[in-house]
Amino acid sequence: MDSATMGELVLAGFRKLGFIRFAGIEGVEYLPGRSVFALEPKPEHLNHNGDLHAAILFGLAETAAMAASISGIVDLMGEAFIVARDGRIEYLARAKGTAGPIRATSELTAAELDRARSAIESGESIELAVPVDITDNTGKSVAAASFTAVIRPRRK
DSSP states (O other): OOHHHHHHHHHHHHHTSHHHHHHTEEEEEEETTEEEEEEOOOGGGBOTTSBBOHHHHHHHHHHHHHHHHHTTTGGGTTSEEEEEEEEEEEEOSOOBGGGOOEEEEEEOOHHHHHHHHHHHHTTOOEEEEEEEEEEOTTSOEEEEEEEEEEEEEOOO
């Protein structure tokens, strides 16, 4: 299966997840080593200043990070599962509600994806440090995040 078809299948799966539907997060791009998710701010996403609420930004970033983490190993997910162990976010500028869509982009190197594949195929756990850049509709970075994705073999 080519990466475009795989990407569409993965994004369709993400669209079914409760939090993603609840928050209004949309998949924009999904390739091996790269995921981009976006959110068009609605009134329920905003804080008292008219900016995207911190929890929404964090959720958007975590979605992009976990998607990037599995982007090169989707075909092996029957043998493994993934969880976020931790996450950190630094708010760099106001994510104004009027500056949407807000995008979260996460990228991993081919070497990191190869390490993850090797670990899964060997039945081992692996942790990946996954960066995320969150930008407004002008391309300005409004937050930077990083997550630790833990990929473990499924128990049999």
